[in-house]
Amino acid sequence: MDILKFITAGSVDDGKSTLIGRLLYDTNSVLDDQLEAIKKANRKNNDGTVDLAILTDGLKAEREQGITIDVAYKYFQTTRRKFIIADAPGHIQYTRNMVTGASNSDLIVILVDARKGVIEQTKRHSFLAKLLSIKKVLVCVNKMDMVDYNEQVFEDIKADYELLAAKLGLENVDYIPVSALKGDNIVHQSLRMSWHKGNALLDYLETIEFQVAKSSKGWRFPVQWVVRPQTDDLHDYRGYAGRVLGSGLRVGEKVLILPSGVQSTIERIEINQQIFEEAEDGQSVIVHLSNDVDISRGDTIVSAAHPTHSERSFEANISWFDNKPLDTTQQYLLQHHSQTVKIKVSEVLFKYDVNTQEQHYGTEIGLNDIGKICIKSANEIPFDVQADFPENGRAIIIDPRSNITVGAITIENVA
Amino acid sequence: MDYLDHLEAEAIYILREVAGQFENPALLFSGGKDSITLVHLAKKAFRPGKFPFPLVHIDTGHNFPETISFRDQLIAELGEKLIVGYVQDSIDQGKVVEQTGKNASRNALQTVTLLDTIEQYGFDACIGGARRDEEKARAKERIFSVRDEFGQWDPKRQRPELWNILNGRIHKGENVRVFPISNWTELDVWNYIKRENIALPSIYFSHQREVVLRNGQWMAAAPFLQIDDTDTVDYKSVRFRTVGDMTCTAAVDSEAVALDDIIEEIRSSTISERGARIDDKVSEAAMEERKKQGYF
Known part of the structure; x- marks a missing residue:
């Protein structure tokens, strides 16, 4: 099973927290004592239903003001996938917190209010998505219940956003009309929007491919820490600890140490004190080199065949x-x-x-x-x-x- | 990579960033499953070398004896340094006043002992096993969470934290709380414990125990718990889902004797892990308020 990390973005009152609350609630990810706490807090929507936003607004100041100030991370899983949601603030003054959540996301869900369409915050968040090179963009046109589930409203907003996406060079954009408040197209396909032929949100999240093919640029290995036991039996042990970026790091490969430019060869790869021939993208490993070179934290080991700029x-x-x-x-x-x-x-x-x-x-x-x-x-x-x-x-x-x-x-x- | 491999690699990366960025870090060790998991991850990050930090236990004096014996055995096996800060010392020095009455707990007092211990040893980073899925204030916290020189967390002024680049620069007197397993859920921890065959204190598994009913929850009977004729005392099959000190951790009815049983029990539970924590139930913002004071 893999983990999909996604962020919800949109302007204030576009219903981000409600959408997440709905997703958690309808997938039975909210437990009894948490529900009880929500009921006790007694925050109600206008129609008397429980305000699901309170599930993610974790700070007192947020609950008092009914806004999201900082990113909240929420976790849930289905039989198909694990999810980490970053619920990000919509206010422009908390953009840095939104960026914090977005920087680690594979997918950005941009909420657009069906009544308001594409507005400045939509553009700002889309711009940031491009800047941070988030792999996928999903536009959820929310509050469809407020526009009588009208297909034309959805199509108009979609057309507007397509223009924006083309301008920004955003690829891989998808669109779903939803009502987070009423639960339309969140977990269950909406009967009130039978004109929408695509997936409901949860289906979409469970099935999208977000692992993009790795570039052929090889790998980079920033050294975090030098492991030197300095004991009698491990007197000469000198391992460089770090996390691999990219793929293809393997024993026998010629390498350069940057910024010094000194050359060496990968002699051994260790993970959890076991020896491996090759290390994968994202693995935390210890690397040994064939000769004694001066390496410390801050240096980067790169493949001699595919070096970085320096x-x-x-x-x-x-x-x-x-x-x-x-x-x-x-x-x-x-x-x-x-x-x-x-x-x-x-x-x-x-x-x-x-x-x-x-x-x-x-x-x-x-x-x-x-x-x-x-x-x-x-x-x-x-x-x-x-x-x-x-x-x-x-x-x-x-x-x-x-x-x-x-x-x-x-x-x-x-x- | 499987999701557990991903979480493991991320946690190891964070631990090594602590080693690389700080002069004098420490690993806060409570004897609970999350800090035991952290110790296991530290072995993966730094062996065959020594840990670049000591383990620090803030001892309320109201521990489960099983936790303390487990701790001492683990330290002996690891060959690493353990520092213990005693809440009793803070009480004896008059820095804190012990609560009285039937619901008295030293939970709140340990923040003072923690801050004193940090100051005494000059720790600039404290690694903790808190997870974002535990509690809604914790869901908001950064992986590198900066505390001012009074140990306070300011949730409205958290630093941006982009990608996996962790900024640990601080001024003298400030310190950073570091949470390598921020992105793990309770179930992830248990699945990892099973996969890695990590030993745990026996109280995590079902056992027979004398328990006292307090505010609707079963507490382990202990010499320092005031029990009188009005109390309901029973002898039951229980286990502890979360382990703090004895006055703030309630037992759950359980027949789970093996890791598979526990995983199944959690998977089908309709109550959250911290539902058994008395310390969180004080108010809606109980955790946030304690964190602002310097709690981890």
Whole structure:
């Protein structure tokens, strides 16, 4: 069985939390004592039914205000698949929390209010989906009960979104008309929308293919930790611990250590103190090399046949999270896997208008803005551009004064 | 990779990030199944080397004896360092006042002992076995969760946490709580325990025990539990689904003697794991409030 991680996004009051509540409730994933707690809290919808949003609004401030401030993770499983849902806030001021949830998702479910259609937050979230290269997009046109389950309303919104998707270059978009409140097309196929020939939401979630074929760019192995027991019997043991990105790491392969550029060969792969010939994508392993080389945390081992770039300047898209705008005169830290280096933003190329996707020049990048920048770093970074090898084309920006994560970047090209 | 392989690889990755990013981390060990699973994952992350952190137990003094003997045996087998912070010491030093009455519990007091222990040893990161599926405030927490110098969690000001890039940079005095099994469910933990053949304290399995009815739940009879003529006392087949200290963990009726029985019991249960935790039932926001105070 595999795990599908997905995020629900949409504007405030589009019914994200209600949709998740409905999904959990109708798959019997809500247990008696949790239901009892909900009933005790006594939050009701206008029609007197229990407010299912309370299942995910885990903070007191959220329940008081009836809004989602930060991502809540919910877990459920069916006979076909395990699911991790990130219920993300819709308010623009909590975009950084939405991005936190989206960055680890295989699928983004974008909710659109049938009465309002495609609005600015829809565009913002779709833009972020593109930026974070989320593999699949599902548009759920919600509150169909408020528009008499009218097919034309759904078709019009779908046509609008198709234009947006084409503009953004989003592929793999699917559409389902739903009413989270009434349970239409969530777990059960809606009789009130028999015109919709596709799956209900749960069927869709259970069956979509989201494992995209891996690129032929080989693998990357950022070293997290050096295992050195230094005991009498393991005096010479020196293993490099990390998690494999990509596939094809195997014994006997010629490798480069970056940034030094020193060459070596994979001598042994260990998982749980057992020896393996090959390591898979995503596995946490220990690698041994054939000769004594100087490697520490922050170095990256790559296949000599498919090395990464190793550069000190590049262009990247950036999503900014801090109240203080990006400052091109200030030093920041860039964390790329296990490596942290000093950087400066040498140039702000432009800022995107989230609504129109136009590029604006000569402006600064402030809270919740998305833009494109040039970065200069103090040391070489072994990166790939996002389009070639997404897992190795991303990094976070930290303000060294506050230690807060102020931005996220995806590397677009070598400068 | 199977989903358990995926969860395992993710947890090992997180443990190694702790080792790489912090000067003086610790693993909070309660003797419960989640922290025992963490120890197993730490072996996978760091063997044949030593753990780059000690195990830290915050001892309320109201433990199940089975948990303590299990703990000591595990430490002896591991050859790793154990540090114990005693709630009794905090009481003796006058830092906390013990609750009185029939429902007295030291659960709330252990936060003070935990924060004192962190300060005494200067820990900059504390690894815990909390899971997001346990409780709705925990469902909101980051994998690297920053606490201020008073140990407080500020849920409205959590750092963005993108992809698997974990930012552990902090100022002096602050510390980070780290949750490697955030994405595991209760059932995942049990399936993993079975797959990996991990040993657990005997109280997780069905056994005969003297129990006292308190607020609709069966509590293990213990010398420090006030029992009088008005109490209903029984001798029943029970097990513990979650193990905290004896005053805050209720027993469940169970005949489950093997891991397969337990997995089946949880699969068909209509009550959540923390339904047997008295500490969570105080109010709607009981966990959030305790976390803000510094609870893990």
